[in-house]
Amino acid sequence: MVRYSESGVVEWVQSGGGPLIAVPETVLPFWTGADGEENASDYDRACEIDGYLGLLPVGDSAALVLGDQPASTAFLPEHGAFVRLWAAESEDEVLAGVDTAITSAEWLHEVRWEVPGTVLLFDSAWPGKDTDRTDCLRVELEPGRYAVRAANVQPGPETWLGLVQLRRLP
Template sequence: MVRYVDPGTVEWVESGGGPLIAVPETVLPFWAGADGDETASDYDRACEIEGYVGLLPVGDSAALVLGDEPASTAYLPEHGTFVRWCAADSEAELLAGVPDALATAVWDDEVRWNVPGTVVLFDPAWPGSETERTEHVRVVLKPGAYAVRAAQVQPGPETWLGLVQLRRLPTG
């Protein structure tokens, strides 16, 4: 993981050039990454996702693919949002723009993601069993269904960011 300011402030994950993926911890061993004998690896499947977000089956669950472009990504639990750094002069500038970006975002259609609990955000080229060897961030989520929506926002003249917001749906 990459840290741009003081340790513990915000942890960023970067990919080697493709999308990022959030896989539930319970099914990490089932994610093969770019490995495998199949005609299309798990990584290939992740790269085929069009748009900002999409879901892929993994074991008895699903992973959330953060697509469109390789951008440093952090999870801000206070906003329930993955923030993707598209353009900004500094981390402070980018993070300062998040509240306005959330308030003015024009959101794409939502997808429904059923989550068994904590997920791990990492480069999907890696096998899930090897995430400890690469940049990753654990995102603690309560089990349940989430509405996931995405947007690209320009909160300042030279600041662009992607937002992927998770909203827990009521049970029942």
């Protein structure tokens, strides 16, 4: 995990260059990452997602792909949001800007995601069965339907963030 301050308030996950993916824990063994046929791997499918986010079938569920560009990413449960660090001086600067970022965001894209429970966020190149060998972040979610939306924001003069917010639907 990458930490941007000595306090290590939140855990950050990075990718080796491709998209990050949030895979439901129940279907982790079905995510094969970059393993597989040439140009037909799960990683290739994740790289084909156009825009800030998208869903891919995995087993009998779906995984959430955080697209656009690789970025250190954390999950802030109090905001129900993944925070993607495009640029900032420190973790403290990022965290100080999240409230403003969420309230001022112009949300660009939204999908509906049916979640069976806890998901793991990790580099989409890794197979799900190997998440114990790479940086990953366990995000505990209540089973159910979520509206997932994305935005890019600049909460400070030198701070640029991507947001992916999950809102539980009734």
